[in-house]
Amino acid sequence: MNSQSRLRRYHAAVWDEPIVMEMGAEGRRGVVFPESEPTITAKVGRAQDLIPEGALRATPPALPELSEHDALRHYLHLSQQTLGMMGISLFGTCTMKYNPRVSEAISRIPSIAETHPDQPAETLQGTLAVVHGLDKMLRELSGMRRFTFQPGGGANAAFLHAAITRRYFENRGELEDRTEIITTAQAHPCNPATAAAAGFDIITLPLEDKGYPSLEALKAAVSDRTAALMINNPDDMGIYNPDIKRWIETVHEAGGLCFYDHANFNGVMGRIRAAELGFDACMFMLHKTFGAPKAGGGPAVGAYGCTEELAPYLPGPMVDEVEGEFVLAGGDSAVKVREYIGNVPVILKAYAWLRAMGSDGIREAADISIIANNYMEKRLLAIRGVTKAFDHLSAYRMEMTRYSLAQLTEDTGVTAVDVQNRMVDYGVDAFWLSHEPWIVPEPFTPEAGEMWSREDLDYWIDVLAQVVSEAYDDADYVKTAPHNQVVHRVRGSNLDDPERWATTWRAHQRKRGLDR
């Protein structure tokens, strides 16, 4: 059990790369365009004369002037200065699994990349077949009637749910009375935030002794003002709410809708169906569970599926199969949350992932992710200073466990953020801490998923053990980490100061008195 990996002598690439705005020299070019052909210029004249006076740009934008080669090398240096899962990344809640490169390659060919959303459906049969095929597979996994891939991420799907909720009660003439959406402290912040943006009041149920809010607390919160429940299950501490069916019955009895934020699907895929639990709608993250890359935060897809009753509210255009041909039709234009049918390349990657995996494959993946998490838990809890959130609960956690480094912090002053900063010195990507609110102090949340080997998991744990050991030996060394990274730890002395922060080079120059 106590494997001891040989820790690598890692050091990040350090190019000391200038900011692109400082680079280049006047007259250098990275792209040139063909001059307009003489027939064009003869017919229409100079471009400048075709622009209304006063609409012309007086001074060119102060962009850098680089050769093609210089621009390429600059951004390759930046890529090398990004750890980006080149080592091991167990960033919890994001299910950092391997992203098959075959899907990447196919998604970049002109048959996908060079298609336009307004092409006639008969010229998009490949894309529409993929959309429809994925829809059907997700119906199998969720029991929902139909899916849309329009939302560009999980939060966008949560917002779609809030918008559909609004629309649903408007059609029933109840919108004025249905003003509240209920969620829990462990639901992802996008649930209360999107519901509030859609005009609802938020009721957030606190966790109780069992790691989730009690059914009694829910009953006390539910009323004829309840529009919807928006909830994750399991939560990102790996705790599954066994009362969820009764929760749903309670909300339904009061006339509300129930939305399942299935961000934590990896451990339950092939085991439960959202619709069979009673949910009216659910959301899957194609960029997490379904093998599409995280991409630093999108392009992503929050696949939103719902029951027959809500299906008419899905935003258009929808894909239908009519006698073997795929057509684009219908949809409710009042709840459109993003232009077009969705991030097509991401949809293709998710489709490919499910076709590669099959039913047995996804069930096995869920098994492995739960085994891996519980294996990690055994080893992590053996490390000094590491405890588990709600450690009085003895049941095995699902695909994630939340831990706390509060003991370590108390003993040494070293915090979870310090540990993050030191672990990256070993080529291990930062772990996830916790969404707001922090229910346990100094939290961290690894998620193994199914794609990391036992050696990788052991290595990750050994790195954490090493950092904890360093913390007890020489806390300052950890608190000043990283030491082997691209740059040192951020001090951030200007970040809260409107006089000094700078999101652009332009602002930076102005505030530093470096006006051009």
Added chain:
Amino acid sequence: MLVEIGVRTVEELFEQIPADHRMSTQPELPPAMPSELELRRHLLDLVSRNQHAEEYLSFLGAGTWQHHVPAIVDEVWTRTEFLTSVWGTPSSDHGRNQAWFEFASQLGELVAMDFVGLPVYSWGAAIGYAVRMAGRLTGRKMVLIPELGDPERMGVARTYAGLPSSGRHLEFVEVRADPPTGRLDLDDLGRLLGDDVAAVYVENPGFLGIIEDQLEEVGRLTHQVGAELIVGVDPTSLGVLAPPGSLGADIVVGSTQPLGVHMNGGGGVGGFIATRDEERYAREYPTLQVSLTDTIEPGESAFSLILFDQSSYGAREEGNDWTGNSVYLWTVANAAYMSAMGPQGFAELGHSVIQRSHYASSLLSQLEGVSVRWPTGFFKEFVVDFNETGQTVANINHALLRRGILGCKDLSTLFQHFGQSAMFCVTEVHSSGDIERLTEELSEVLR
């Protein structure tokens, strides 16, 4: 591993899930294809059923545009480190964060604004967020938008603005277009402006390609009543068109897709929000944003998120709207694209687009029964009136498709008062030969 956990079967690890929660039947997915060879062939068989804009000529635009993507841009954004990054530390994701900062910095130069957030889902989403920023800034509810807006894009913005019956919505009121020019009717704008207006939203170029050359006046009128001027732009126009930041815009929004991102069947879209770097605006951003900052090493720079606590990540429902995964990878493509382009590239691009689109407009307008609604003062896109031909745009597009042309955006259902009209998009990718071929094929179709 099971032994070390102390269980005999994996089933024991699922003990938290009650029996009556388990699936009634196993999911029936198509048979697995574990071999990459087999999967690749299946995927290729499927996607090759698409036709695309490199084998067919295409004149489709309207929010997703075909532009040249330099090869180095694809080389950069497909790098694994960018592709599979998540939220590392500022030290270990330094390169990616720098690329984000360079996206914001270069976009800021294009639009002449010095505060730029990380991107949002799309142009429509950016409008939605921006009008809600204006609503919070002013405490007012009415937003004036152009009559000739994109139903797709404005449809998204309307969802963000909320349902009238919800009581906490923003109300969109359309400002008429001046029929002879297609520009905003300033008299109508003047009539609608009052102290209940939170923002005026206007696009330059407009949805139908028209260059809106009255922005300064629109800004003056807007500011007179204490409202915010939000300007939507196609950033590829900004090598030749005056930047909104210099014309009185308070908030600038637009699409990032034409900055080096492939059309991707509509999956290339992304949006941006930019303002002056004033605290009043900065404190209303719903997005995340990175700032240049210092490290504990004297003289060393790094990048870090700012104003996190006002985002929904930091403040849940108390934050400014909501944020989440967006299109952050595309900002890397955008940054590389803008660096390769430079000021001269954007100028050439603008000139090329203007000349080629006008060439197309002038050739098409010579066809019998065909006229161009606004033959001057447009960028990239223009409206063609087919009413006199007696044919529907649908039929014309159908016939063009048979001739290997993906055709044009049918406006007949979107703007019914234009009758059988369509919008053509012409960019730097269209050679004079392409445009002449379109003209010839169209001439035969209309014969």
